[in-house]
Structures are given as structure tokens and as C-alpha cells.
Amino acid sequence: MFVLETIVLFLLVTCVTHYVVFRWKRQRLYALAEKLPGHEGFSIWESFFMILTVHRKDYITKVLTYIKDDAKITKIWLLKNLVIMTKDADFINKVFNSQHTIDKPELFYDAFLVKRGLIAINGEDQKVHRKIFTKSFTTKVLQTLPKIFDENSKRIVKLLESKVNCGEFEFTDYAGSYSFDTLGSSNLNYSEKDHFKSDLFYAFEKFSPIMVDILPYIVVGFTRKNLRYINIGKRIEEIFKVFDNYLNEVINNNRKSPCKDENKLIFSLLDPKNGFDEEDIRDEFITMILGAFETTTKIISSALMMLGIHQNAQHKLMQEIEEIFINGDDTTLTIDFLNKFQFMEAVIKETMRLFTVAPILARKASEEVEIDGYVIPKGTAFLLAIDAMHKDEKYWGKDANLFKPERFLETLAYPQAYAPFSGGRRMCIGFRYAMISMKIFFINFLRSYKVNCSSKFEELETEMTMTLNFVKGYKVSIERR
Numbered sequence: 001m002f003v004l005e006t007i008v009l010f011l012l013v014t015c016v017t018h019y020v021v022f023r024w025k026r027q028r029l030y031a032l033a034e035k036l037p038g039h040e041g042f043s044i045w046e047s048f049f050m051i052l053t054v055h056r057k058d059y060i061t062k063v064l065t066y067i068k069d070d071a072k073i074t075k076i077w078l079l080k081n082l083v084i085m086t087k088d089a090d091f092i093n094k095v096f097n098s099q100h101t102i103d104k105p106e107l108f109y110d111a112f113l114v115k116r117g118l119i120a121i122n123g124e125d126q127k128v129h130r131k132i133f134t135k136s137f138t139t140k141v142l143q144t145l146p147k148i149f150d151e152n153s154k155r156i157v158k159l160l161e162s163k164v165n166c167g168e169f170e171f172t173d174y175a176g177s178y179s180f181d182t183l184g185s186s187n188l189n190y191s192e193k194d195h196f197k198s199d200l201f202y203a204f205e206k207f208s209p210i211m212v213d214i215l216p217y218i219v220v221g222f223t224r225k226n227l228r229y230i231n232i233g234k235r236i237e238e239i240f241k242v243f244d245n246y247l248n249e250v251i252n253n254n255r256k257s258p259c260k261d262e263n264k265l266i267f268s269l270l271d272p273k274n275g276f277d278e279e280d281i282r283d284e285f286i287t288m289i290l291g292a293f294e295t296t297t298k299i300i301s302s303a304l305m306m307l308g309i310h311q312n313a314q315h316k317l318m319q320e321i322e323e324i325f326i327n328g329d330d331t332t333l334t335i336d337f338l339n340k341f342q343f344m345e346a347v348i349k350e351t352m353r354l355f356t357v358a359p360i361l362a363r364k365a366s367e368e369v370e371i372d373g374y375v376i377p378k379g380t381a382f383l384l385a386i387d388a389m390h391k392d393e394k395y396w397g398k399d400a401n402l403f404k405p406e407r408f409l410e411t412l413a414y415p416q417a418y419a420p421f422s423g424g425r426r427m428c429i430g431f432r433y434a435m436i437s438m439k440i441f442f443i444n445f446l447r448s449y450k451v452n453c454s455s456k457f458e459e460l461e462t463e464m465t466m467t468l469n470f471v472k473g474y475k476v477s478i479e480r481r
């Protein structure tokens with residue numbers, strides 16, 4: 001009996017000591033958090049309760065419902081983590097541009113499972129990786145892309161012939177194949193194979209929903225290693241097997257006939273001078289495809305749905321395309337030539353505003369930092385609600401929820417309220433690349449086909465996971481011009 005009492009007492013004293021030390025070490029965090037506006041009583045138990053009761057698919061949406069409309073920022077506690085949420089354009093831009101909020105919080109980004117990839121990597125390593133990859137996205141390099149993208153898009157346009165007058169079909173299969181091919185043939189040297197609905201294509205398609213599924217596990221401290229024993233972890237391992245097989249194939253091919261173009265990402269990844277180890281190479285390879293694949297695919301597909309629904313916008317865009325080509329312009333696709341398509345650019349920008357493919361971005365305070373008069377404790381995570389900012393009437397007017405590309409032909413009242421590619425030092429490295437690839441796709445596609453969509457704009461339902469998706473898919477029908 002005495003032994004049992006001693007053990008219980010010992011455990012009790014250990015727990016209390018741990019708790020007291022834990023609280024003591026975080027004194028300043030609690031003191032500063034106290035002064036921040038927001039949800040006061042979100043205890044550890046409530047956080048657990050939310051994780052257990054909310055469907056994973058609605059996890060992010062649920063957290064965002066705590067954003068207070070009348071406050072610039074709203075704090076919540078997610079377990080032991082202090083999180084600040086905001087949809088305020090000025091605050092968001094200050095976070096983008098502060099040198100103390102460049103890092104990404106592991107709390108959310110560990111779910112990407114690519115710790116060494118540019119999307120999740122932090123600190124000095126981020127600067128080194130970003131510098132190395134920037135040379136693949138310079139204007140000089142981008143100028144070589146239109147020719148490659150022209151060929152890629154013409155292949156997809158040809159593939160689409162089988163869908164003419166065949167009713168509605170899922171467009172992301174085709175847009176996805178295009179996004180895949182463009183990256184493969186321009187930067188990653190995996191173009192020899194046709195990736196239309198290949199294993200690799202499907203592995204990437206499955207990867208994004210899985211990241212949301214594992215988010216609650218990551219928040220409570222699971223890693224890829226200990227997830228392995230449960231079903232979801234097994235699914236992850238299967239996907240990574242496909243990634244690894246493919247990467248090995250690419251590496252072996254490049255060893256046999258090494259890529260000589262030092263501006264290509266694959267060259268930088270495999271160049272011993274850059275000192276990337278196996279994990280760096282794998283995580284960057286996946287990051288680049290992940291960064292380019294789903295984003296470009298979803299924006300191309302949503303923009304075509306918008307054109308199918310808003311036939312007047314499609315008509316206006318066709319007029320622009322015809323005028324530019326008929327006016328005797330050089331039809332060699334160059335960046336200067338693409339810059340002439342102003343209405344097309346407006347359509348793409350409006351689509352990215354309404355259907356922000358990365359609806360929430362996150363950052364972490366690597367130091368204690370003052371932003372807009374609030375002192376934010378070191379380690380705080382920021383959830384930046386870009387999608388909500390993009391639809392806020394305060395910035396976009398009463399018609400904020402309507403598809404109106406023309407607004408981008410005028411000077412925006414609040415340009416800082418638009419950030420589909422994020423901002424500051426972590427802004428999308430491929431944003432110009434993406435615009436070139438999307439414009440070329442639309443030129444070749446729209447010169448061949450008219451697009452229709454039977455969905456009603458007001459009835460389109462979206463769901464917010466790591467990315468924003470249409471619940472019923474991206475369905476359009478096409479007819480020949």
C-alpha cells in the first residue's frame with residue numbers, strides 16, 4: 001500500500017512540477033496574449049473537443065469562424081499554440097513584409113510532409129534554397145517557356161477533341177495534365193512519358209486531401225513516422241512510394257544523360273555544388289510539382305467554368321484574342337506578346353480573387369514582434385484569411401461576390417487587399433511562370449473551342465481544405481469554334 005501511495009505521490013509531484021515549469025517558462029507569452037483581442041476561454045480541453053468533433057474537412061473553416069468581424073485580429077489557442085487570425089489587408093501585408101514573420105509554423109506546415117521543401121523550410125535554409133531556385137524563374141529563363149508551353153497546350157487541345165459535343169466532363173483531368181507537362185518539360189526533365197492520368201498524376205491528386213486529413217494529427221504532435229501504423233499513414237506511404245519511384249527514375253535518367261542547362265530546377269537539385277542531400281532533393285521535387293500542379297489546374301478549370309457561365313465575358317475575351325491575332329501581330333508567343341492580353345489577365349485575376357486556391361496562408365513570429373500596435377509573442381502562428389480578404393466588401397465594394405473581370409482593368413481601390421500568390425519573401429516563386437502558362441493555355445484552347453457550363457454561379461459550392469475546391473467538381477462542355 002505504502003509503495004502505491006509513494007508512486008501516486010511521485011507522479012502527482014512530477015506532473016505539478018512540469019505544469020508549473022511549463023507555465024513559468026511561458027509567463028511572457030500569457031501576459032502578451034492577454035492583451036490581444038479574441039477568444040479568451042479556448043482551453044486545451046475545448047481544442048481537443050473541437051478536434052474530436054469537427055469533421056476534418058471542415059476543420060479550417062471552423063477555426064476561421066472565430067475571426068471577429070469588428071476586430072483587426074482575433075486570437076485563439078489551438079492546444080498550447082497561440083494563433084492569430086486576420087482578414088485585414090494592412091495587417092496581412094505587414095505580416096508578409098516583416099523580417100520576423102517569414103517562417104512558416106510547423107503546426108500547420110508539417111502536414112505538407114516536405115519539411116525540406118521551399119514551401120515549408122525555415123530560417124537560413126529557406127534563404128539558401130530560395131536563392132538557388134530563383135535563377136530558374138528569371139525573366140531570361142521565363143522567355144524560353146512560351147514555346148514549350150505552346151507545344152504542351154496544343155497537345156491537350158488535341159486530346160480534348162474527343163470531348164467535343166459530348167456533354168459535361170471533369171476539366172481538371174486535362175488542366176492537370178497540362179500543368180504536369182509544363183513543369184516536366186520546362187524544369188524537371190520528366191517529359192518523356194505521357195502523364196495523362198498516370199500513377200504519378202493520381203498520386204499528386206490524392207496528396208492534397210490527405211494533407212488536410214492529417215492536419216489534426218499533426219496539431220496534436222504526430223509525425224509521418226508514427227502515422228505509419230494507422231490507415232491514413234499507410235495511404236501516405238503508398239503515395240510516397242510513387243513519388244520516390246518516379247524521382248529515382250528522373251535521377252537515373254539525369255545521371256545517364258545529365259541536364260546541361262544550369263537554369264533548370266533539376267540541374268540545381270542534382271548539382272553537388274548546392275549540397276542537397278537525398279531528403280532535400282525529394283522534398284523540393286515534390287514541393288515544386290505540388291506548388292505548380294494543383295494551383296494552376298484549379299485556376300485554369302475555374303476560369304473556364306466562369307467563362308462557360310458568363311458567356312459575355314467569353315465573347316469579350318474571344319474578341320480580344322481575335323483582334324490581337326488579326327492585327328497582324330507576330331504570332332510567335334513571347335512574354336511581350338502575352339502582355340497584350342489585358343482582358344484575359346483580368347479574367348484570370350478575377351478567378352483567383354473569387355476562388356483563391358490557397359485560401360489560408362500561415363506564418364510564424366520567429367521573434368517577439370510589434371505589428372500595428374500589437375505586441376505579438378515569439379512563436380505565435382498567424383492564419384491569414386486571404387479568401388475572406390478577397391471577398392470583403394470593405395475592399396471590393398458591394399459586388400465583391402460577383403464575377404466582374406473588368407474591375408482589374410481599372411485601378412484597384414485597395415490593391416493591398418489582393419494576394420492570390422501571397423506576398424513578401426515567401427511569395428509564390430512561380431507566379432510569373434503560372435501567368436505565362438495559363439495565358440498560353442487559354443489562347444490555344446479558346447481559339448479551338450467554345451466552352452459552356454450548366455452550373456449557376458450563385459449555386460456554386462466551395463469547400464475549404466488546404467486549397468479551395470468546388471464541391472461538385474469542375475464540369476464544362478465544349479464545342480468546336
Ligand code: HEM
Pocket residue numbers: 118119120130183287288291292293295296299352357358361362420421422425426427428429430431433434
Ligand atoms: C495559379 C497558380 C499558382 C498560385 C495561385 C500559387 C499560389 C501560391 C501561394 C499562395 C504561395 C504561398 C504559400 C504559402 O505562403 O504557404 C505559393 C508558394 C509557392 N509556389 Fe505557387 N502558385 C501558383 C503556381 C506555382 C507554380 C507554377 C510554381 C512552380 C513552377 C509554384 C511554386 C511555388 C513554390 C515553390 C512556393 C513556395 C515558395 C516559398 O515559400 O519560398 N507555384 N504559391
